[in-house]
Amino acid sequence: MKNLLLLLFTPIICFGQTFNDYDFIIIETNDYGLDIMTTATNTFEGKGFSVFNNMDDFNKTNNDLCKALTCVIKYKRGKTGFTNSKLNLSLIDCNRKVVYSKKSSNTTNFNQPDVYNNFIKSSNAIPPLKKLIQKKVKQKRESGQEMVQELLYQSQVI
DSSP states (O other): OOOHHHHHHHHHHOOOOGGOOEEEEEEEESOOOOOHHHHHHHHHHHHHEEEEHHHHHTTTTTGGGGEEEEEEEEEEEEOOTOOOOEEEEEOOOSSEEEEEEEEEOOHHHOOHHHHHHHHHHTTTTSSHHHHHHHHHHHHHHHHHHHHHEEEEEEEHHH
16 A cells, blocks of 8 residues: 555656746735835845746746746735734746745734745745755855965965
8 A cells, every 4th residue: 555655646756846947936916015026036036036026027038938937925914013914925837837835924013024024934935946055055165265275375474
């Protein structure tokens, strides 16, 4: 029985796409407030994606639509001190298949960035792209080599 279940689920695991199969994020939202757009753009760029604020901007680049995920953000602002703000984040591929979906809610208190907190809660499970991780490792290696070279130079000068 265990072998049968293993055989049934193996093709799903082997042929599933990962976030590394995508390079772009196209943002669609019901609230085009500066705080949402800035938070979404910064979060996804920090994870290694190129971000477009709408489909028209993406179409101008002539990139393959299947290398992009459409980020649909449905945000409901809460009343300060009374109700929670709610965010529903979905990532949809070119075949209109939902690749990722998460809801979050955050208290709407005074002087608290509820948009940022909601977006972080919703996007935490999205890993950084492998190309971003490889770039950071390369930068650390290069900066480490420069530091060693600088130390060697200083020891020769003294």
